[in-house]
Amino acid sequence: MDNGNHHRVIVDTDVLIDYFAGVSPSAEAVERLLQEDRLVVTTPTFFELACGCQTPAQLQDLELLMKAAYGVELSGTAALRAGACYRELKAQGQLIGVSDLLIAGCCLATGLPLLTRNVQHFQRVSGLTLLEISNLLNS
Secondary structure, three states, X not given: OOOOOOOOEEEOHHHHHHHHHOOOOHHHHHHHHHHOOOXXXXXXXXHHXXXXXXXXXXXXXXXXXXXXXXXXXXXXXXXHHHHHXXXXXXXXXXXXXXXXXXXXXXXXXXXXXXXXXXXXXXXXXXXXXXXXXXXXXXX
16 A cells, blocks of 8 residues: 655755755655665756765766756656746745756656755745645654
8 A cells, every 4th residue: 555655756956955965854754765666866956966976986976866866857748837936936025946847847847756854945846735844754
């Protein structure tokens, strides 16, 4: 019986940065998703992480993550969803960054939840399902 533990989860850049730095509880959450074969990373997140790589070892770690995780590319549908989010949030004076909009668009296009530490930021996006690290680890 599926109790919901086997659904894939898109992980935000901030959580993955903590994972690479060994910061709890993000590191444990990502490790659990990897072990359960549920970790999903979007191409905008891979881009953000690649921008931050400063050593060959960091780049190698990122390439290993790309092989271990499910990748979600920025599809045309995701781009359209991100654009709709941009227009809606701009009209409300609540705009978030372009990368975050693209990540949100990927989540909305795939119907997958987002694991982020930046809940306040992403909760502005209507229709986006957010997961908190504590909820993931306690499930």
